[in-house]
Amino acid sequence: MQHPATTSALLCLCSIGAFAAQWAGLPLPFLIGPLLVSATIATAGGRLLPEGYGFPNWLRVTFITVIGLIIGAQVTADLFQTLPLLGVSFSALALFVVLSHGFNYAVFRLLGGYDKATAFYSASPGGLFEALAMGEEAGADPARLILQQFLRIILVVTLLPIGLSLWIGAPIGSSAGMTFARDAVPWSSLPLIALAGLAGIVVGHLLRLPARQLTGPMAVAAALSVSDLYHIDMPQWLVNIAQIVVGTALGMRFTGLGPTVILRGARLSFISVGxxxxxxxxxAEALHLFMGEPFDVMLISFAPGGVTEMALVALSLQANPALVTLHHIWRILVTVIGLSLIGRLLRRHL
Structure with missing residues (x-):
C-alpha cells in the first residue's frame, strides 16, 4: 500500500538522524543514522506507522543502483598492476571467507537457534545486499537476516575505525571528512550517471547476477573505469541521499522485532564479529610477516565491513586504498560465489 506522505515524513526524520550521526562523528553517518531512526520507528510497530505500510521498493532499488555505481567506479586498471604479487593474500582472504562463514553459521545455528537459511545468509562475512536478496529468495527470516547483517556492518565500521583512531591518535575514515564522492560534479553528468545505472540494471537482469540491482551497476561502472571510456564521478549530495534512502529502507525491515529479539541478535553479533x-x-599478522605489508593495512583489507568505509580508513592511514579496495572487492566476489553455490545446495535440503 502506497503512503507517500508517510514515506516523505520518514525520510525527513531519517535525514535529521543522518546529520545527527555526522555531528556525532559516526562512520557512515548517512547510512547508520537513518538506519537507527527507521529501525526505532519500525520496532514501535503500528503505533507510528499506518496499517499495511511498506517502504517503496522502487525507491530502494533506484538508490542501491547509485551505491553500486560508486563502488564499481573504484575499480581501475592500477588495481590490477600488483595482481601477480597478491596471489598469497587473495588465497588467504578466500580461506578467511570460508572459515568466518563457517564460524558465523555455527554461532547463528547452534547458539542462536536460527533455521538453516537464516543462519547461512546471516553468517555471510560480506556482500550485504547480495545476502539479503538471496536470503529472501531462499526463505530466510528477513527481519533477523537484516538484523544480523547490519549489526555486522555497524560493529565493524564503527569499532574498527574508532579503535584505529585511538591507536593512531587522530580521526580516520568518514569521520575525518573523506569520501570517494566529488563535490564539483557538473549537473550535466547526471544523465550519464542515470544511463550507466540503467545499463547496469539491464546487464544484471540479462546475466541473472545475484542482487542484480547492485552488482549490475557495479560491473558497468568497473568496465567503464578500467577501459578508460568514462569514469563515473558521483556528487556528494547524491551519495548522501542514496545512503539515507537505503538506510531508511533497511531499518524498516526491523518491523515486528521487539527489544528482546534485537538484544539477542546483538549478543550473537558480538560473538560473530569478535x-x-x-x-x-x-x-593480517601472518601476511605482515610473509609479505612485509603493514599489519594495519592487512587488517583493514580483511575486516568484514563496508568496502567504501574500509577504503576511506586506508586513505586516512596513507595506505594504498587501491590495495584495500581490491581485497574487499575480492572478498565480496568470493562471498557472492559461495552464497550462490552453497545456497543452491542448501535450498535443496530445506
Whole structure:
C-alpha cells in the first residue's frame, strides 16, 4: 500500500538522524543514522506507522543502483598492476571467507537457534545486499537476516575505525571528512550517471547476477573505469541521499522485532564479529610477516565491513586504498560465489 506522505515524513526524520550521526562523528553517518531512526520507528510497530505500510521498493532499488555505481567506479586498471604479487593474500582472504562463514553459521545455528537459511545468509562475512536478496529468495527470516547483517556492518565500521583512531591518535575514515564522492560534479553528468545505472540494471537482469540491482551497476561502472571510456564521478549530495534512502529502507525491515529479539541478535553479533576480527588479525599478522605489508593495512583489507568505509580508513592511514579496495572487492566476489553455490545446495535440503 502506497503512503507517500508517510514515506516523505520518514525520510525527513531519517535525514535529521543522518546529520545527527555526522555531528556525532559516526562512520557512515548517512547510512547508520537513518538506519537507527527507521529501525526505532519500525520496532514501535503500528503505533507510528499506518496499517499495511511498506517502504517503496522502487525507491530502494533506484538508490542501491547509485551505491553500486560508486563502488564499481573504484575499480581501475592500477588495481590490477600488483595482481601477480597478491596471489598469497587473495588465497588467504578466500580461506578467511570460508572459515568466518563457517564460524558465523555455527554461532547463528547452534547458539542462536536460527533455521538453516537464516543462519547461512546471516553468517555471510560480506556482500550485504547480495545476502539479503538471496536470503529472501531462499526463505530466510528477513527481519533477523537484516538484523544480523547490519549489526555486522555497524560493529565493524564503527569499532574498527574508532579503535584505529585511538591507536593512531587522530580521526580516520568518514569521520575525518573523506569520501570517494566529488563535490564539483557538473549537473550535466547526471544523465550519464542515470544511463550507466540503467545499463547496469539491464546487464544484471540479462546475466541473472545475484542482487542484480547492485552488482549490475557495479560491473558497468568497473568496465567503464578500467577501459578508460568514462569514469563515473558521483556528487556528494547524491551519495548522501542514496545512503539515507537505503538506510531508511533497511531499518524498516526491523518491523515486528521487539527489544528482546534485537538484544539477542546483538549478543550473537558480538560473538560473530569478535571472532571474525580475531581471525582477521591472525591473517593480517601472518601476511605482515610473509609479505612485509603493514599489519594495519592487512587488517583493514580483511575486516568484514563496508568496502567504501574500509577504503576511506586506508586513505586516512596513507595506505594504498587501491590495495584495500581490491581485497574487499575480492572478498565480496568470493562471498557472492559461495552464497550462490552453497545456497543452491542448501535450498535443496530445506
Amino acid at each position: 571472532g571474525m576480527l580475531l581471525m582477521a588479525a591472525v591473517f
